[in-house]
Amino acid sequence: MKGTAYLEKKYEIDENFKISAIKRTKTTDVEIHTHNYFEIEFILSGKAIHTVNGYTYTLKKGDVYMLSPSDFHSIKVIEPITLINIMYTEQVISPTFVYDFFASGKMLTCRLSDEEFDRLAPVFELIAQKPTSDANLNIRYIRNLCECMMLTIYDKLKIVPKEPTASRSIYRSILYINRNFRAKISLDELSKSAGYSKNYFSHLFNKTFGVGINDYINNLRLDYAYALLTSTDVSVTQVCFSSGFSSFSVFSRMFKKRFSAPPSKIMK
Known part of the structure; x- marks a missing residue:
């Protein structure tokens, strides 16, 4: 490149x-x-x-x-x-x-x-x-x-600035996730940093962003994997682990479900 x-x-x-x-x-x-x-x-x-x-x-x-x-x-x-x-x-x-x-x-x-x-x-x-x-x-x-x-x-763009619907700690947590989604992210760490119990933090996250924490993280990883596959010559295996997945079988299954095709069919 x-x-x-x-x-x-x-x-x-x-x-x-x-x-x-x-x-x-x-x-x-x-x-x-x-x-x-x-x-x-x-x-x-x-x-x-x-x-x-x-x-x-x-x-x-x-x-x-x-x-x-x-x-x-x-x-x-x-x-x-x-x-x-x-x-x-x-x-x-x-x-x-x-x-x-x-x-x-x-x-x-x-x-x-x-x-x-x-x-x-x-x-x-x-x-x-x-x-x-x-x-x-x-x-x-x-x-x-x-x-x-x-x-x-x-x-x-006709965007109307909105007041936040949750505490700043929830938004700080999503900023942390967005920066580190390719690494291992602990719910214990996120909830403790936000000052909430794991259950309440998960509830607030879902209520604020309309998606569960794990789904949000996996969607970031899958989108990143898709971008790598369509714009680089990196192998599917490398894409899997570079995107933050620790299991190739899990990655393949989730990718196919999300994009209606296996990773090998999406490659550049």
Whole structure:
């Protein structure tokens, strides 16, 4: 798989702010991957094929997309694309915006009109610059700019920000799961971290997200496996264990039930 070439790297915000912003040009493909943070990319020029959670579309000037830690994506470059990339943890923005990632049920990507592009581009440029030498002021400055930009995207997608329907600990637990679904995840650990008994935690999780914990984890793993099988040359066995399954027979059975075909029939 090809690597990524960065022709231009103009701005970086101190990692202590838990956010970074980089303007760069990608000239080669980016293989499928996930992040332990949220990500926004604003396309300034060029053309590429973008695959997110198995859904594929064309990237070009004016496209903006937002990814959560549970998303996985890859990029196939057609023409070198110049973009501004913003990466941040959930602490950077208000909790409501984090909840919206899970409440909207939509893939957060849109294409701006020329007028919208001209209006939003300066905001991205401001985010990608360190405004002052005061760390606390920088955090507030960047947070406000990010939230203004997010509200613009939400308006474009007709998303109405919602108040959380459960305690923050439940949302923190799903963020943890989204980052670590390929590893072994303990219900004891999750419930203890949230401050609830296992039974009550399971009840709250199901009530909040409409699915049981194990089903949620397995769906993340199966979606990741499907993406690997359709976009890489990795073997079915490698896909099984790379996706977090410890048993090949269990993986095959669950995969076939979910996608109505065995993993070998889905391979690239």
